[in-house]
Amino acid sequence: xxxxxxxxxxxxxxxxxxxxxxxxxxxxxxxxxxxxxxxxxxxxxxxxxxxxxxxxxxxxxxxxxxxxxxxxxxxxxxxxxxxxxxxxxxxxxxxxxxxxxxxxxxx
Amino acid sequence: xxxxxxxxxxxxxxxxxxxxxxxxxxxxxxxxxxxxxxxxxxxxxxxxxxxxxxxxxxxxxxxxxxxxxxxxxxxxxxxxxxxxxxxxxxxxxxxxxxxxxxxxxxxxxxxxxxxx
Numbered sequence: 515x516x517x518x519x520x521x522x523x524x525x526x527x528x529x530x531x532x533x534x535x536x537x538x539x540x541x542x543x544x545x546x547x548x549x550x551x552x553x554x555x556x557x558x559x560x561x562x563x564x565x566x567x568x569x570x571x572x573x574x575x576x577x578x579x580x581x582x583x584x585x586x587x588x589x590x591x592x593x594x595x596x597x598x599x600x601x602x603x604x605x606x607x608x609x610x611x612x613x614x615x616x617x618x619x620x621x
Numbered sequence: 622x623x624x625x626x627x628x629x630x631x632x633x634x635x636x637x638x639x640x641x642x643x644x645x646x647x648x649x650x651x652x653x654x655x656x657x658x659x660x661x662x663x664x665x666x667x668x669x670x671x672x673x674x675x676x677x678x679x680x681x682x683x684x685x686x687x688x689x690x691x692x693x694x695x696x697x698x699x700x701x702x703x704x705x706x707x708x709x710x711x712x713x714x715x716x717x718x719x720x721x722x723x724x725x726x727x728x729x730x731x732x733x734x735x736x737x
Contacts, residue, residue, distance in 0.1 A: 515683070548723035557715055557730050558666070563723035570725075601666060605722020609681040610656075612666040 516540050516604050518613035526619040527592050535616045537585040537602035546606035549578055549587045552615075553598045561600075562587065594620050623648040625716050625728035633710075633735050639703040643716030643728060650697045651675065654719040657690060657701045660730075661712035671719060672699055706735045 517540040527533045537547070545565040550558035560569040562578035565585060575590045589596055597620050602613040629641035643655070657669040670680035672690045680688040689702040703710060711734050717724035 546722060550724075557727035558724070559727070560723055560725045563721060563725075569723075603666070603723070605719075608679060609683065610668040610722060612668070614665050 515609060516543060516607050516611050518602055518604055518611055520600075520602060520613035520616045522616060523614070524617045524619060526621050528621045529592055529594065531592055533589045533592055533596075533618055535587040535589070535600050535618075537580075537587070537613050539583045539585075539604055541607075542582040543604040543606035545581050546604055547578075547580070547585050548603045548605065549576075550601045550603065551596075551598045552601065558601060589618070592618075592620060596620065623718060623726050625718065625726060627714060627716050627728045627731040629714075629731060629733070631732055631734060633706055633733060634737050635707055635735055636705055639701070639706050639710060639733055639735075641701045641714055641716075641731065641733070643699050643701075645697045645699070645718075650692060650694055650699060654722075655690075655692070655699045656717045656719050656724060657688075658715045658717060658724070659710075659712040660715065663709070664712075667712075669701065669703075708735050711735045 519538045521536045547565045549562040552558040566578045577588045599615040599617045601615045624646045626644045633639045654671045654673045656671040687704045692699040713730045715730045716728045718726040
Protein backbone atom coordinates (compact mmCIF):
# COMPACT_ATOMS: atom_id res chain seq x y z
CA UNK A 515 0.00 0.00 0.00
CA UNK A 516 1.25 3.48 -0.88
CA UNK A 517 1.56 5.75 2.14
CA UNK A 518 0.73 9.42 1.62
CA UNK A 519 2.31 11.90 4.02
CA UNK A 520 1.13 15.49 4.23
CA UNK A 521 2.84 18.50 5.75
CA UNK A 522 2.44 20.62 7.68
CA UNK A 523 -0.26 19.11 9.87
CA UNK A 524 -1.52 22.61 10.63
CA UNK A 525 -0.84 25.89 8.87
CA UNK A 526 -1.94 29.31 10.08
CA UNK A 527 -2.00 32.01 7.43
CA UNK A 528 -3.27 35.59 7.33
CA UNK A 529 -6.04 36.65 4.93
CA UNK A 530 -4.71 37.61 1.53
CA UNK A 531 -1.59 35.50 1.89
CA UNK A 532 -0.66 32.27 0.12
CA UNK A 533 -0.63 28.79 1.64
CA UNK A 534 1.61 26.00 0.37
CA UNK A 535 0.71 22.43 1.31
CA UNK A 536 2.89 19.40 0.60
CA UNK A 537 2.11 15.76 -0.06
CA UNK A 538 4.65 12.98 -0.40
CA UNK A 539 4.06 9.46 -1.66
CA UNK A 540 6.04 6.45 -0.41
CA UNK A 541 6.59 5.43 -4.04
CA UNK A 542 5.92 7.01 -7.41
CA UNK A 543 2.26 7.62 -8.27
CA UNK A 544 3.00 9.39 -11.56
CA UNK A 545 0.47 12.19 -11.96
CA UNK A 546 -2.34 10.17 -10.38
CA UNK A 547 -2.83 12.50 -7.46
CA UNK A 548 -5.93 14.35 -6.28
CA UNK A 549 -6.47 17.10 -3.71
CA UNK A 550 -9.63 17.59 -1.68
CA UNK A 551 -10.97 20.31 0.61
CA UNK A 552 -13.09 19.33 3.59
CA UNK A 553 -14.89 22.00 5.58
CA UNK A 554 -16.25 21.20 9.05
CA UNK A 555 -19.32 18.98 8.91
CA UNK A 556 -19.10 18.48 5.14
CA UNK A 557 -17.95 15.80 2.78
CA UNK A 558 -14.64 16.26 0.98
CA UNK A 559 -14.76 18.27 -2.25
CA UNK A 560 -12.51 17.50 -5.20
CA UNK A 561 -10.20 20.40 -6.03
CA UNK A 562 -7.48 18.95 -8.23
CA UNK A 563 -6.95 15.70 -10.15
CA UNK A 564 -4.11 14.57 -12.37
CA UNK A 565 -1.86 16.48 -9.95
CA UNK A 566 -2.59 19.83 -11.60
CA UNK A 567 -6.01 19.86 -13.29
CA UNK A 568 -8.68 21.83 -11.49
CA UNK A 569 -12.01 20.10 -11.09
CA UNK A 570 -15.15 21.68 -12.47
CA UNK A 571 -16.00 24.95 -10.78
CA UNK A 572 -12.77 25.23 -8.79
CA UNK A 573 -11.32 28.76 -8.89
CA UNK A 574 -7.86 29.50 -10.17
CA UNK A 575 -6.67 30.40 -6.67
CA UNK A 576 -6.16 26.66 -6.19
CA UNK A 577 -3.20 25.21 -8.09
CA UNK A 578 -1.51 21.85 -7.94
CA UNK A 579 1.89 20.73 -9.10
CA UNK A 580 4.35 17.90 -8.81
CA UNK A 581 4.82 14.36 -10.02
CA UNK A 582 6.12 10.98 -8.92
CA UNK A 583 6.48 11.32 -5.13
CA UNK A 584 6.36 15.06 -4.40
CA UNK A 585 3.25 17.22 -4.80
CA UNK A 586 2.18 20.70 -3.80
CA UNK A 587 -1.14 22.48 -3.44
CA UNK A 588 -0.97 26.27 -3.46
CA UNK A 589 -3.90 28.36 -2.31
CA UNK A 590 -3.56 32.05 -3.04
CA UNK A 591 -5.42 35.12 -1.75
CA UNK A 592 -6.62 33.26 1.33
CA UNK A 593 -10.04 34.09 2.71
CA UNK A 594 -11.89 32.87 5.79
CA UNK A 595 -13.94 30.53 3.58
CA UNK A 596 -10.74 28.58 2.81
CA UNK A 597 -10.59 27.37 6.41
CA UNK A 598 -10.65 23.59 5.98
CA UNK A 599 -8.65 20.40 6.04
CA UNK A 600 -6.95 19.55 2.76
CA UNK A 601 -6.24 15.96 1.75
CA UNK A 602 -4.21 14.39 -1.02
CA UNK A 603 -5.09 11.00 -2.49
CA UNK A 604 -3.23 8.73 -4.89
CA UNK A 605 -5.03 6.64 -7.47
CA UNK A 606 -2.05 5.09 -9.21
CA UNK A 607 -2.17 1.84 -7.22
CA UNK A 608 -4.80 -0.18 -5.39
CA UNK A 609 -5.83 0.35 -2.71
CA UNK A 610 -6.50 4.05 -3.17
CA UNK A 611 -4.95 5.88 -0.23
CA UNK A 612 -5.25 9.30 1.37
CA UNK A 613 -2.88 11.48 3.31
CA UNK A 614 -3.62 12.43 6.90
CA UNK A 615 -4.60 15.96 5.96
CA UNK A 616 -3.34 19.50 6.48
CA UNK A 617 -5.53 21.81 8.53
CA UNK A 618 -5.55 25.37 7.25
CA UNK A 619 -6.27 28.04 9.83
CA UNK A 620 -6.87 31.65 8.98
CA UNK A 621 -5.25 34.09 11.41
CA UNK B 622 -26.18 17.41 -11.76
CA UNK B 623 -25.43 14.08 -10.12
CA UNK B 624 -26.28 13.80 -6.43
CA UNK B 625 -25.64 10.96 -4.02
CA UNK B 626 -27.44 10.13 -0.79
CA UNK B 627 -26.43 7.48 1.73
CA UNK B 628 -29.03 5.68 3.82
CA UNK B 629 -29.02 2.93 6.41
CA UNK B 630 -28.97 2.20 10.15
CA UNK B 631 -26.95 4.53 12.32
CA UNK B 632 -26.33 1.86 14.95
CA UNK B 633 -25.04 -1.66 14.37
CA UNK B 634 -24.22 -4.30 16.97
CA UNK B 635 -20.76 -5.86 17.14
CA UNK B 636 -20.32 -8.98 14.96
CA UNK B 637 -23.32 -8.04 12.81
CA UNK B 638 -23.34 -6.77 9.23
CA UNK B 639 -23.40 -3.08 8.39
CA UNK B 640 -25.60 -2.36 5.35
CA UNK B 641 -25.77 0.97 3.56
CA UNK B 642 -27.33 2.12 0.30
CA UNK B 643 -26.35 5.01 -1.93
CA UNK B 644 -29.06 6.49 -4.13
CA UNK B 645 -27.84 8.18 -7.29
CA UNK B 646 -29.93 10.96 -8.86
CA UNK B 647 -29.30 13.09 -11.92
CA UNK B 648 -27.31 10.46 -13.77
CA UNK B 649 -27.06 6.80 -14.65
CA UNK B 650 -25.28 4.35 -12.41
CA UNK B 651 -24.39 2.26 -15.43
CA UNK B 652 -21.28 4.32 -16.15
CA UNK B 653 -18.42 5.54 -13.97
CA UNK B 654 -16.94 3.88 -10.93
CA UNK B 655 -18.92 4.05 -7.70
CA UNK B 656 -17.04 3.92 -4.43
CA UNK B 657 -17.56 3.58 -0.71
CA UNK B 658 -15.25 5.37 1.71
CA UNK B 659 -15.26 6.05 5.41
CA UNK B 660 -13.68 8.53 7.77
CA UNK B 661 -12.80 8.12 11.41
CA UNK B 662 -10.50 10.00 13.81
CA UNK B 663 -8.45 6.82 14.16
CA UNK B 664 -7.85 5.97 10.50
CA UNK B 665 -8.69 9.17 8.62
CA UNK B 666 -10.12 8.80 5.13
CA UNK B 667 -10.20 5.19 3.98
CA UNK B 668 -11.30 3.84 0.61
CA UNK B 669 -13.33 0.66 1.01
CA UNK B 670 -14.00 -0.40 -2.57
CA UNK B 671 -15.78 0.31 -5.84
CA UNK B 672 -18.19 -1.21 -8.33
CA UNK B 673 -18.16 -0.57 -12.07
CA UNK B 674 -20.42 -1.62 -14.90
CA UNK B 675 -22.74 -3.27 -12.44
CA UNK B 676 -20.48 -6.16 -11.56
CA UNK B 677 -16.75 -5.40 -11.59
CA UNK B 678 -15.58 -4.74 -8.04
CA UNK B 679 -12.36 -4.04 -6.21
CA UNK B 680 -12.05 -3.83 -2.45
CA UNK B 681 -9.45 -2.64 0.01
CA UNK B 682 -7.47 -5.71 1.07
CA UNK B 683 -7.08 -4.27 4.59
CA UNK B 684 -10.71 -5.20 5.15
CA UNK B 685 -10.01 -8.71 3.93
CA UNK B 686 -13.21 -10.25 2.61
CA UNK B 687 -15.62 -8.35 4.85
CA UNK B 688 -16.70 -5.89 2.14
CA UNK B 689 -19.35 -6.58 -0.47
CA UNK B 690 -20.45 -3.92 -2.93
CA UNK B 691 -23.39 -4.46 -5.23
CA UNK B 692 -25.57 -2.42 -7.55
CA UNK B 693 -29.27 -2.26 -8.34
CA UNK B 694 -29.49 -0.57 -11.73
CA UNK B 695 -33.29 -0.63 -11.71
CA UNK B 696 -33.24 1.64 -8.64
CA UNK B 697 -30.06 3.53 -9.60
CA UNK B 698 -28.54 2.52 -6.28
CA UNK B 699 -25.44 0.76 -5.06
CA UNK B 700 -24.89 -0.82 -1.68
CA UNK B 701 -22.24 -1.67 0.87
CA UNK B 702 -22.21 -4.61 3.22
CA UNK B 703 -19.49 -4.85 5.85
CA UNK B 704 -19.60 -8.03 7.88
CA UNK B 705 -18.37 -8.89 11.38
CA UNK B 706 -18.18 -5.29 12.49
CA UNK B 707 -16.35 -4.10 15.57
CA UNK B 708 -16.04 -0.76 17.30
CA UNK B 709 -13.17 0.00 14.90
CA UNK B 710 -15.73 0.21 12.10
CA UNK B 711 -17.44 3.19 13.71
CA UNK B 712 -17.09 6.02 11.20
CA UNK B 713 -18.78 8.40 8.82
CA UNK B 714 -19.47 6.44 5.65
CA UNK B 715 -19.51 8.15 2.27
CA UNK B 716 -20.48 7.02 -1.19
CA UNK B 717 -18.81 8.74 -4.11
CA UNK B 718 -18.45 8.73 -7.89
CA UNK B 719 -14.95 8.27 -9.21
CA UNK B 720 -13.39 9.53 -12.42
CA UNK B 721 -9.90 8.22 -13.13
CA UNK B 722 -9.74 7.25 -9.46
CA UNK B 723 -10.49 10.72 -8.07
CA UNK B 724 -13.83 11.15 -6.27
CA UNK B 725 -15.63 14.01 -8.00
CA UNK B 726 -19.08 13.67 -6.43
CA UNK B 727 -19.69 12.73 -2.80
CA UNK B 728 -22.72 12.02 -0.70
CA UNK B 729 -23.12 13.98 2.52
CA UNK B 730 -22.10 10.99 4.59
CA UNK B 731 -23.84 8.96 7.23
CA UNK B 732 -22.56 8.19 10.72
CA UNK B 733 -22.51 4.55 11.73
CA UNK B 734 -21.78 3.56 15.30
CA UNK B 735 -20.94 -0.01 16.27
CA UNK B 736 -22.12 -0.66 19.80
CA UNK B 737 -24.17 -3.14 21.76
